[in-house]
Amino acid sequence: MELFWYSVLIVMLAVYVVFDGYDFGAGIVHLFFAKKEEDKKLITKSIGPFWDANEVWLIAAGGLLFFAFPLLYASAFSGFYLPLMMILWLLIFRAIGLELREQIHHSMWHAVWDKAFGISSLLLALFFGLALGNVVRGVNLGGVENGVSAYEATYFFLPLWNSSLDPLAERLGVIDWFTLLLGIIAVISLTIHGANWVILKTKSSINEQLKKIIFRLNFGLVFFLILSISTLDIVQPNIFDNYTEHVWLFIFPILTTLGLLGLFWVRNFKNELFGFLCSTLFLFGGFTTTAAAMYPVLLPSTNAINKSLTVFNTITEGYGLWVGLNWFFIGIILVVLYFVVQHRVFKGKMDDIEYGDH
Amino acid sequence: MEDMLFYDRMQFAFTITFHYLFPQLTMGLSLIIVYFKWKFLRTDNLAYNQAAKFWMKIFAINFSMGVVTGIPMEFQFGTNWAKFSELTGGVVGQTLAMEGMFSFFLESSFLGLFLFGEKLLGHKLHFLTGFLVFLGSWMSGWFILATNAWMQHPVGYEILENGKFVLTHFSELFTNPWLLPAYLHNQAASLVTAAFVVASIGAFYVLSKKHKEFGVLFLKTGVVFGLIAAFIVAFPTGDMNAKNVAKYQPASFAAMEGIFHTEEGGAEIVLIGQPNMKEQRLDNKFAVPNVLSFLTYQDWNAEVKGLNEFDKKDWPTNVPGLYYSYHIMVGLGTIFIGLMALAAFLLWRGILVKTKWILWAILFAVPFPYIANITGWYTAELGRQPWLVYDLMRTTAGASPTVSSGNTLFTFLGFIGLYLLLGLLFLLLVGKLVHKGPETLKS
Numbered sequence: 001m002e003l004f005w006y007s008v009l010i011v012m013l014a015v016y017v018v019f020d021g022y023d024f025g026a027g028i029v030h031l032f033f034a035k036k037e038e039d040k041k042l043i044t045k046s047i048g049p050f051w052d053a054n055e056v057w058l059i060a061a062g063g064l065l066f067f068a069f070p071l072l073y074a075s076a077f078s079g080f081y082l083p084l085m086m087i088l089w090l091l092i093f094r095a096i097g098l099e100l101r102e103q104i105h106h107s108m109w110h111a112v113w114d115k116a117f118g119i120s121s122l123l124l125a126l127f128f129g130l131a132l133g134n135v136v137r138g139v140n141l142g143g144v145e146n147g148v149s150a151y152e153a154t155y156f157f158l159p160l161w162n163s164s165l166d167p168l169a170e171r172l173g174v175i176d177w178f179t180l181l182l183g184i185i186a187v188i189s190l191t192i193h194g195a196n197w198v199i200l201k202t203k204s205s206i207n208e209q210l211k212k213i214i215f216r217l218n219f220g221l222v223f224f225l226i227l228s229i230s231t232l233d234i235v236q237p238n239i240f241d242n243y244t245e246h247v248w249l250f251i252f253p254i255l256t257t258l259g260l261l262g263l264f265w266v267r268n269f270k271n272e273l274f275g276f277l278c279s280t281l282f283l284f285g286g287f288t289t290t291a292a293a294m295y296p297v298l299l300p301s302t303n304a305i306n307k308s309l310t311v312f313n314t315i316t317e318g319y320g321l322w323v324g325l326n327w328f329f330i331g332i333i334l335v336v337l338y339f340v341v342q343h344r345v346f347k348g349k350m351d352d353i354e355y356g357d358h
Numbered sequence: 359m360e361d362m363l364f365y366d367r368m369q370f371a372f373t374i375t376f377h378y379l380f381p382q383l384t385m386g387l388s389l390i391i392v393y394f395k396w397k398f399l400r401t402d403n404l405a406y407n408q409a410a411k412f413w414m415k416i417f418a419i420n421f422s423m424g425v426v427t428g429i430p431m432e433f434q435f436g437t438n439w440a441k442f443s444e445l446t447g448g449v450v451g452q453t454l455a456m457e458g459m460f461s462f463f464l465e466s467s468f469l470g471l472f473l474f475g476e477k478l479l480g481h482k483l484h485f486l487t488g489f490l491v492f493l494g495s496w497m498s499g500w501f502i503l504a505t506n507a508w509m510q511h512p513v514g515y516e517i518l519e520n521g522k523f524v525l526t527h528f529s530e531l532f533t534n535p536w537l538l539p540a541y542l543h544n545q546a547a548s549l550v551t552a553a554f555v556v557a558s559i560g561a562f563y564v565l566s567k568k569h570k571e572f573g574v575l576f577l578k579t580g581v582v583f584g585l586i587a588a589f590i591v592a593f594p595t596g597d598m599n600a601k602n603v604a605k606y607q608p609a610s611f612a613a614m615e616g617i618f619h620t621e622e623g624g625a626e627i628v629l630i631g632q633p634n635m636k637e638q639r640l641d642n643k644f645a646v647p648n649v650l651s652f653l654t655y656q657d658w659n660a661e662v663k664g665l666n667e668f669d670k671k672d673w674p675t676n677v678p679g680l681y682y683s684y685h686i687m688v689g690l691g692t693i694f695i696g697l698m699a700l701a702a703f704l705l706w707r708g709i710l711v712k713t714k715w716i717l718w719a720i721l722f723a724v725p726f727p728y729i730a731n732i733t734g735w736y737t738a739e740l741g742r743q744p745w746l747v748y749d750l751m752r753t754t755a756g757a758s759p760t761v762s763s764g765n766t767l768f769t770f771l772g773f774i775g776l777y778l779l780l781g782l783l784f785l786l787l788v789g790k791l792v793h794k795g796p797e798t799l800k801s
Binding site for chain 1: 444462
């Protein structure tokens, strides 16, 4: 039961990363690479009918986390209070940027909401990378100082940064050099992913340029990935244990690598879907690789006094989980159905889709 | 500690109040849009389709506002009310997770289709997507009300030794006697808001002599929906809710009605008066004898317990706030029935469109259903205090243990600033849409 709900949660989050990832990425592409008004318009149009449903994966994953692992939900959401609130504000800014841009036709109005949409997309990609970094690195559960817990053993609170940006310090911050590394990886990989989406769903004038950009950015991505994996040992020495014990888990990193390498050929693909599938494979694989390494830990403790939060000590009681199993299966079938309907109606390039009738 | 709880509560109250300005319109309005689209399919009269499209645009802005202000609500359970989440997640996590799985996906997937897909889908399928959006938003209300009903009147649970609430009977979450009356009351009230908005824009178009054919259509539709919904809000749903409060939360009932002392031989119904907490009575009271006893128990002489019968630590924390919220809600609800009944009478006589003074009244009535909806929720939530889970878990026990008051005040101020901006943009855009009006009737 623990493993099942862990897998459900991880898959929902991975799907969220892939889906909202492309619209964050489209926002970053929009910010840096789209210069002409038509291209900007096309990019927002290409995610117009989807971004809202994509964000629901986050809400649904949050709901399932609350339902299945209430202690983790409570501990992590209160402990990461400040970054989560900032993510909320950014999500709001981004959504109003997207929704309001086309409501008034004036170049200054467009300029303001283009920036709001682009910059908040960029920052969100960074924040989600930081969040993953924090979960991998762990937190000071119980707020231990000099060997004494300041809070209950399952709670913590993290400021945004500490003065040294050191992931091994006793007083940790959300931002340190290790989490920042993952933040950068998130930004680069989502930019690539978003660019693939734009190429796939539009006939924008920058499509060819974007393929070159993906090619170049991918070198950066490889560089930062190697850097982060080589420093992982300093931050989380035991993180490779699951892989040495269960060799079949290597399927996840292998898929990730395939996606990553495939991106180097993005200029040669005849079918534009392949590029998008490569970045999807990379994101999905990267996320599940991390999750497979962490299991059963959900949030590692950085001190020796309090135990890490795991699926076993945070899961709710059996009866509720069993009931949940029943409605979850019905729910997920419906969700897949909606998804298929939605993407069949809006299949192909989005250039000619019109909002309402105007 | 006291400060922290205060800011946590203020932030939640502020963000939920602002949030609920939007869903209360979208839930009701989705029904009216579906009605317009259905009339178009039945009659082939293009005006109905244009009307549906016009309201769809207003709906879209409200829906976006509802989504972006709704995500903070789910997050705050964890960020600000971590102890509550930890201890009750096994129960309320069910209904909240189900809301995500069953209604948010439905709404958001089909809203995209509804807004962008008219040409691709054809009218019948377009109607269906509209209907699914309506279904999703009403289901969302159902799960939220189920969650709230459990907090108001907990059922189907067991408390473990470590203080955690766990679910024992899933179906009881949805057969909770608190749930159905509260849900119907809430949905009807949402329809009142939507109907008043539709009627008000209609009155505006008629009075300003712009888009007059649509003005008349909106006015008629709004008045008919408004009258039916306003009536249902009061009877039977409002009545059923009041009886539930009297039965399950007698201390809140006493505070709501302003009954400080149990009265011999039947309780009076207070129409006006100001709670004087120091002397525990109402100042400037205007009341009708025995009516409250009759309304609550169908017996003119039945006893209604006053606040004096309850331990002071179990009194609602804000008695005057609760009393005013309730009285504002009931007062406005009564006025709505009167206004809409009058308008419906004039409509029946065929002189509504020509009767200027009532058009002005309908035009300016538009903020009041919002106020009534919000004060209705204040009545429910202030009435639940000092409990998070009625009679079982106090509000003081639910806040996050590690978030300091400085951090909560910081985010509270942030929300105030951000929502002020959101509110201004919302008014600007809706104003622009209303000013532009529906597209004209050429095909």
